[in-house]
Amino acid sequence: MKIGFIGTGSMGSILIDAFIHSGALLPTDMVISNRTIDKAKQLADKHTGLEVAKSNIEVMLKCDLIFLCVKPKEYKNVIDEIRTISLDSQIIVSITSAVLIEHLEEWLPCKIAKVIPSITNYVRSGATLCMYSERMLEEDVRVIEDLLAYISKPLRVDEAYTRICSDISSCGPAFMAFFLQKFIDAAILKTGISRELATELASEMLYGTGMLLTSGGMDPTTLQQKVSVPGGITAEGLSMMENELDGMFIELVHTTHAKYEEELAKVKSLF
Ligand SMILES: NC(=O)C1=CN([C@@H]2O[C@H](COP(=O)(O)OP(=O)(O)OC[C@H]3O[C@@H](n4cnc5c(N)ncnc54)[C@H](O)[C@@H]3O)[C@@H](O)[C@H]2O)C=CC1
Ligand SMILES: O=C(O)[C@@H]1CCC=N1
Helix, strand or coil: CCEEEECCCHHHHHHHHHHHHHCCCCHHHEEEECCCHHHHHHHHHHCCCCEECCCHHHHHHHCCEEEECCCHHHHHHHHHHHHHHCCCCCEEEECCCCCCHHHHHHHCCCEEEEEECCHHHHHCCCEEEEEECCCCCHHHHHHHHHHHHCCCEEEECCHHHHHHHHHHHHHHHHHHHHHHHHHHHHHHHHHCCCHHHHHHHHHHHHHHHHHHHCCCCCCHHHHHHHHCCCCCHHHHHHHHHHHHCCCHHHHHHHHHHHHHHHHHHHHHHHC
């Protein structure tokens, strides 16, 4: 089976790298295209045998399963280009939250999967959020999830929860890195600790915390309880954060959902 990638920007190239490094795919299994062809060529220079197509049409003509890795506003151009040569036997995997399965089904005759990856997949961890159109057969779903399992934990979610699941799984790494950055900056400002040491400590801490919350079998509440001795320093810090951050995460969810609605409307208006 030939796998295509239309769009080799940040997420497209992360997926290609991860599939190759994990052994899920060989470079020769894939055909890729990108608006700026040099970006695709740079990937091919890194992975001998990876074929760069001259156009998105060429990818569609050569592949059975095609990942669409472009931004919402770029869907219109791609769909217009490929719709007349798309086949109902082909599987399109769209990685964009703000493009609905029902719209992709309206625009293309193909079987449609919506899979939201995460930057964590680069190091073969984190989830991939999986949603499928009714056109997908059991064996199509198996092909996709077998592939994704090399680089992630594929989790089936209801499309109605795409936004909040992506907030946690895909935006989450950036949000957590932001918190870490603020923590490190404050540590440097208040104590004079070196950035290098503070960053190393913070990164190791987040890695270990992630392990405790997955293979370690702890949930976030238990973890907090285990670290905070009643009346101790952690408890004091947690209590301060409870007051300072009250409402912030509600606001965060409002913000991401408002932006999502805006993008959904924009995509719809383009067609
Ligand atoms: N970056 C991330 O962590 C994640 C991104 N996504 C989704 O992936 C999608 C792509 O995001 P990024 O890779 O971050 O964006 P990006 O801007 O880095 O990559 C998009 C690529 O598409 C190419 N492109 C644009 N129009 C094209 C066309 N007509 N034909 C072929 N190629 C074209 C661009 O040249 C660019 O290389 C977005 O919808 C985003 O929401 C999903 C999960 C995580
Ligand atoms: O739009 C999304 O849901 C994804 C999450 C990170 C970037 N884009």
